[in-house]
Structure formats: structure tokens, C-alpha cells
Amino acid sequence: MFQKLVESLSLDTKKKTRNELDDYVHIGVLQAVIIAMQSVSPGMETLLLMSGKKAGKMMSIGSSSSLSEALEKAEKKFRELRIGIIESENIKEDEVVVKVRECMMCSNLANVGRPLCYIVGGILSGFIENEIKTGVQVYENKCVTMGYDYCEFIIKISH
Numbered sequence: 001m002f003q004k005l006v007e008s009l010s011l012d013t014k015k016k017t018r019n020e021l022d023d024y025v026h027i028g029v030l031q032a033v034i035i036a037m038q039s040v041s042p043g044m045e046t047l048l049l050m051s052g053k054k055a056g057k058m059m060s061i062g063s064s065s066s067l068s069e070a071l072e073k074a075e076k077k078f079r080e081l082r083i084g085i086i087e088s089e090n091i092k093e094d095e096v097v098v099k100v101r102e103c104m105m106c107s108n109l110a111n112v113g114r115p116l117c118y119i120v121g122g123i124l125s126g127f128i129e130n131e132i133k134t135g136v137q138v139y140e141n142k143c144v145t146m147g148y149d150y151c152e153f154i155i156k157i158s159h
């Protein structure tokens with residue numbers, strides 16, 4: 001069943017999937033759904049990260065020869081799909097710091113002293129994993145919900 005759904009899913013921003021309402025949903029709807037999911041159980045954080053990884057794989061086309069190439073593609077795709085604005089810093093062979101501004105998950109939300117963007121970290125790491133065909137670990141270091149005005153993810157390549 002899921003394979004069939006994935007195949008019918010469109011991530012093509014030039015192709016309309018709805019006629020009357022167009023393809024954009026208000027960001028508050030997405031944030032409400034994910035906040036609600038996280039409020040159900042603390043274990044949801046891992047589930048959101050894992051689900052994000054799967055979704056990130058669906059968004060990638062899977063053919064980068066280096067981490068920097070994968071990051072360039074992620075930056076383009078994140079902007080096109082309006083997930084957030086990515087800036088990569090300190091790109092090393094097996095580690096990179098990725099800043100996300102205007103993140104779809106936490107923009108405008110309150111400082112609650114903890115990161116919130118498990119789904120976005122998942123999308124980012126799943127996208128990169130699929131591009132470079134190597135396992136990737138992600139950790140959100142800074143977030144709007146920790147009082148910063150951007151999110152910061154540490155991405156580590158596991159060899």
C-alpha cells in the first residue's frame with residue numbers, strides 16, 4: 001500500500017495537484033499536526049525523525065558524489081518545497097553544520113527550551129543518505145524553540 005502511495009505522491013512544484021485551492025497549505029496546519037503528534041508521547045520524537053528520513057529519501061533523486069554536492073541539492077530542494085533556507089558551514093569529509101532559517105516546523109513558535117524539528121532533521125538526513133548512499137546521523141543543536149532565530153543541525157556521516 002505505501003509503495004503505491006509513494007508512487008502517486010507529487011513533489012513537483014510545477015504540477016498542480018489541486019485545482020481550486022492550489023497546492024499550499026497554511027504552515028500553522030503543519031505545525032499544529034506535528035505539535036499534536038509530539039504531545040501524544042515523548043517517543044514520537046524518534047518516530048518523527050524516522051518518518052522524516054523516509055520522506056527525505058522520497059525528495060532526493062539519489063546521485064551525489066560528495067557531501068557538498070548533496071548539500072547543494074538539499075539547499076535547492078528545501079527552498080523549492082519551502083521547507084526552509086539551508087546554509088551549510090564547516091563542510092568536512094564526514095561532518096557538517098547545517099543552519100536552517102525560516103524552518104517550516106518551528107518558525108514563530110515559543111522558546112520552550114528544547115528543539116522541536118525532528119521531522120526536518122529527518123528530512124535533511126534522509127535526503128543526504130539517499131544522495132550519497134551512506135548512513136547519516138543528525139542532531140539538532142539549536143532551534144527557534146530554544147530561543148535562537150534559526151535551527152542548527154549537526155550531520156555526521158557514518159562510514
Ligand SMILES: [Zn+2]
Nearest residue numbers: 106117143151
Ligand atoms: Zn528547529
